[in-house]
Amino acid sequence: MIETESHFQEERGRRPQSGRLPILLPAMTRCECMAMSFEELSRRMSAERWTLAQAVERTGCGGMCSACLPDLRRYLAVENETAA
Numbered sequence: 001m002i003e004t005e006s007h008f009q010e011e012r013g014r015r016p017q018s019g020r021l022p023i024l025l026p027a028m029t030r031c032e033c034m035a036m037s038f039e040e041l042s043r044r045m046s047a048e049r050w051t052l053a054q055a056v057e058r059t060g061c062g063g064m065c066s067a068c069l070p071d072l073r074r075y076l077a078v079e080n081e082t083a084a
């Protein structure tokens, strides 16, 4: 489930066959299903030394509809880059 991006995320950025420009959605900043911000999830991951898979398993964030996973991965990657 973690590796699978949602249908909505797969559609993001794809040029429709009609020739119209794709609809660009703003990045998610929280898991809507579990009502938890990426900032809070990241803080918990650091405190508990969780991997993303462990965080998903223990909080449910990213494990329900999975729509937030691509943006969560990007958020964590940027955070790791800036921390290094």
Ligand code: FES
Pocket (backbone or CB within 6 Å): 030, 031, 032, 033, 034, 060, 061, 062, 063, 064, 065, 066, 067, 068, 069
């Ligand atoms: S928005 Fe995160 S699992 Fe649904």
